[in-house]
Amino acid sequence: DIAFAVSRRVLKEEIPDYELFKIIRSAFTFTAPLQPLDSDKNILELFHGPTLAFKDFGARFLAETLSFFNQDEDKKLVILVATSGDTGSAVANGFYNVSGIDVVLLYPSGKVSKIQEQQLTTLGGNVTALEVLGSFDDCQRMVKEAFNDKELRSKVKLTSANSINFARLFPQSFYYHYAYSQLERRDRPVIFSVPSGNLGNLTAGLIAREMGLPVKKFIAALNSNDVFENYLKSGTFQPKTSVQTISNAMDVGNPSNFYRIYSMFDGNLNSMREVIFSRSFSDNQTRQAIGEIYNKYGYLADPHGAVGYLALKEYLEEYPGSYNSIILETAHPAKFKDIVEENSGTSVEIPESLVKCLEKKKKSIIISNNLDALKSILL
Numbered sequence: 355d356i357a358f359a360v361s362r363r364v365l366k367e368e369i370p371d372y373e374l375f376k377i378i379r380s381a382f383t384f385t386a387p388l389q390p391l392d393s394d395k396n397i398l399e400l401f402h403g404p405t406l407a408f409k410d411f412g413a414r415f416l417a418e419t420l421s422f423f424n425q426d427e428d429k430k431l432v433i434l435v436a437t438s439g440d441t442g443s444a445v446a447n448g449f450y451n452v453s454g455i456d457v458v459l460l461y462p463s464g465k466v467s468k469i470q471e472q473q474l475t476t477l478g479g480n481v482t483a484l485e486v487l488g489s490f491d492d493c494q495r496m497v498k499e500a501f502n503d504k505e506l507r508s509k510v511k512l513t514s515a516n517s518i519n520f521a522r523l524f525p526q527s528f529y530y531h532y533a534y535s536q537l538e539r540r541d542r543p544v545i546f547s548v549p550s551g552n553l554g555n556l557t558a559g560l561i562a563r564e565m566g567l568p569v570k571k572f573i574a575a576l577n578s579n580d581v582f583e584n585y586l587k588s589g590t591f592q593p594k595t596s597v598q599t600i601s602n603a604m605d606v607g608n609p610s611n612f613y614r615i616y617s618m619f620d621g622n623l624n625s626m627r628e629v630i631f632s633r634s635f636s637d638n639q640t641r642q643a644i645g646e647i648y649n650k651y652g653y654l655a656d657p658h659g660a661v662g663y664l665a666l667k668e669y670l671e672e673y674p675g676s677y678n679s680i681i682l683e684t685a686h687p688a689k690f691k692d693i694v695e696e697n698s699g700t701s702v703e704i705p706e707s708l709v710k711c712l713e714k715k716k717k718s719i720i721i722s723n724n725l726d727a728l729k730s731i732l733l
Contacts, residue, residue, distance in 0.1 A: 356528060356531050356532050356535060357378045357382060357525070357528040357532075358374065358375055358378050360527065360528055360531055360562075360565065361374060361378065361524070361525070361528070362374060363565065364524065369419075369422065373422060376418075377415065377418040377419060377422060378415070378418075380414075380418050381411075381414040381415045381417070381418045381448075381525070382411070382414070382415075382528075384402040384403045384404075384410070385402055386398060386399060386400050386402065386411075386529045386532055386533070387399050387402070387536070388533055388536040388537070388680070389653070391647075391651045391653060391681075392651070394670075394676065394677060394678070394679055395666065395679050395681065396533075396537075396678070396679065396680045396681070397653065397655070397659065397680075397681050397683045398529065398533045398680050398681065398682050398683060399683050400529060400682060400683060400684050400685075401656075401683065401684070401685050401686040401689075403444070404447050404707065405440065405443040405444045405447050405473055406685060406686035406688065406689055406705065406707070406708065407439075407440035407443070407444060407603075407684060407685045407686070407689065408440070408526070408529075408555065408682065408684040408685070409440045409441045409443075409444035409445070410444045410447070410448070411525050411526055411528065411529060412444070412522040412523060412524075412525050412526050412554075413441070413444035413445045413447070413448035413449075413515060413522065414444070414447075414448040415521070415522075415524075415525035416445075416448065416515055416519065416521045416522045416525070417445075417448035417449045417452055417455075419521050420433075420455065420513070420521070421452050421453075421454075421455065424454055424455065425454075427454065427511075429511045430454055430455065430456060430511065431454060431455045431456070431511050431513060432455075432456050432457075432458060432510050432511060432512050432513070432732065433445065433449060433455060433456065433457045433458065433513060433514070433515045434458050434460075434497050434500055434501075434512055434513070434514055434515075434732075435457065435458070435459050435460065435497070435514065435515045435516055436460045436461075436490065436493035436494040436496070436497045436516055437459055437460065437461045437466075437474065437490075437493070438461070438462065438465070438466065438490040438493075438551065438552075438602055438603050438604075438605055438606065439461075439466045439467065439470040439602050439603045440470065440603050440684070440685060440689075441515070441516065441603075442459040442461055442470075442473075442474045442483075443470060443473030443474050445457060445459070445515040446459060446473070446474060446477050446481045446483075447473070447477070449480070449481070449515075450477050450479060450480065450481055451479055451480060452480070455480065456480045456481075456482070457480060457481045457482065457515075458482045458484060458731065458732065459474055459481065459482065459483045459484060460484045460486050460493040460496060460497065460728070461474055461483065461484070461485060461486065461490075461493060462486055462488055462489050462490050462492065462493055463485045463486060463487050463488075463720065465489065465490065465598055465602060465605070466602060467602065467689060467690060468712075469688070469689050469690075469691070469708060469711070469712065470602075470689065471716065471718075472711050472712050472714065472716065473711055474718075475716045475717050475718045476711060476714035476715065476716060476717065478717055482719065482731070483717065483718040483719070484718065484719050484720075484721050484728070484731060485718040485719065485720045485721070486721055486722075486723050487720065487721070487722050487723055488722075488723030489595070489596050489605075489607075489723075490596060490605055490606060491595070491596050491606065491607050491608055492723040493723075494516070494552075494606075494608070494610060496723065496724070496725055496728050497514060497516065498518075498610075499725045499728075500512065500725060500728055500729070500732070501514070503725065503729070505729075505733075506729060506732060506733070509733060510732050510733070516552075516554075516610070518610055518611075522554075523554050523557060523558055523561075523611075524558070524561065525558075526554065526555060526558035527558040527559065527561045527562040527565070530546065530558065530559050530562035530563075530567055530569075531562055531567055533546075533680050534567060534568075537678050539678065540678070542676050542677055542678045543570035543571070543675070543677050543678065544568060544569050544570055544677070544678045544679075544680070545569070545570055545571045545572075545573065545666070545669070545677050545678070545679040545680065546559055546569060546571075546572050546573065546679075546680050546682065547573040547575050547662040547663070547665050547666035547669070547679065547680070547681045547682065548572055548573060548574060548575060548662065548682050549575050549601065549603075549604055549658040549659065549661050549662045549682060549684050550574040550575055550576055550582065550604060550609075550632075551576075551577075551579065551603055551604030551605060551606040551609065552606045552609045552610055552611055553574070553582060553606075553609040553610075553611035553612055553614075553615060554611050555682065555684070556572055556574050556611070556615065556630070557611045557614050557615055557618075559572050560572065560615065560618055560629070563629070564618070569629075570677070571629065571630070571631055571669070572629060572630050572631070573630075573631045573632065573633075573662075573665045573666055573669050574586075574630055574631070574632035574665070575632075575633065575635075575661045575662040575664065575665030575666070576604065576632060576633065576634035576635070576661070576665075577597075577599040577600075577601045577604050577605070577634060577635060577636075577637070577640065577661055578597045578599055578634060578635075578636055578637070579596055579597055579599070579604060579605055579606055579607055579634070580634035581593055581594060581606075581607060581608070581609060581612075582609060582612065582632055583632040583633060583634050585612070586623075586626065586627060586630065586631075586632050589623050591612060591616075593607055593608035593609075594607045594608075595607050596608075599637050599640075599657075600637050600640060600641070600657045600690070600693050601637075601640060601657040601658045601660075601661050603658060603684065603685070604658060604661070615630075631665075631669050632665070633664070633665045633668050633669075635661055635664045635665070639664060640657050640660045640661055640664070641660075641693070641696075641697045642697070643655070643660035643661070643663050643664050644657065644660045644693070644694055644697040644698055645697045645698055645699065646663075647659075647660060647663055647698075648698040648699070648700065654687045654694055654698055654700070654702060655683060655687065655694075656683065656684070656685045656686065656687045656689060656690045656694060657690055657693055657694075658683075658684045658685055659681060659682070659683035659684065659685075662681040662682055662683070662684075663681055666679055666681055686705065686708075687702050688702050688703065688704045688705060688708055689708075691704065719731065
């Protein structure tokens, strides 16, 4: 109901109500429960979809929406996706066997977890996985270059399922509204701690706020890739080469959604600082946080959720008070089983869907990190 009410405000001129309701019912066959840690802190579990990560929300809505708009088209649509882990598997799953649509995934070789790679590379069918000899930033650059290539655009009907596509980003705002609806008390300021890399999740939260959700503060929780924190401190946006970490979905050195956020605040740094707080943390701090969360609350957090916890903890130390604070837990701990078990001291149960995925054979094409290599696949 929340997803329908929110999306209708934006899409009512484009999609009839009955079709929009069908899209939402088909896309969101899972929930996002709010789990209390204590009287002030909550975890929003965003990993109950088919690929066990928050990207299922955006990818499945996008798949249903594009299928609706493409149903009368003769030319096949090609979805081009750069992924540092969870986006690709969510998109692959969401678009798998959707007629009239092919999916091409680009992921950095050796820089995603074993489980993530299996989810990316084992579907086949209309999903092609390209293993790029480079970084996620290379993958993202190649996708952007492909969209700017006249020859490609004239011969291939391209679109993206990265957060540069608003239809992938917008549905992520739904779970911010849903989280708020689950709060028992609403008489305290609301804070969301958002594990952040490409800044799409943060942007979705800001969209929810623009639509009326009463949020006092967003915390952009970063790993060692601290470009956005540095911007908020210095006022200078300085992209840099990404650093590999154990919270790999956040390993982004040039976040493409930065300029969306910049434009939402009309470039006013002080206005941005009033709404967004950001801190970054090392792998060692993240490992310690996984143990701390389990020992203190009995909760198993994945590395991304652990970074969210650390950033919230730091905010509460700097700005003590009574809040409704919500940490976004973006992936199931089983997707980072070894790291979580090593640092929590307990075992992580692997969901049956992952067990089956791990038994499948990997199918990927290794390519170099340049546009010509990508064009040779697409043309």
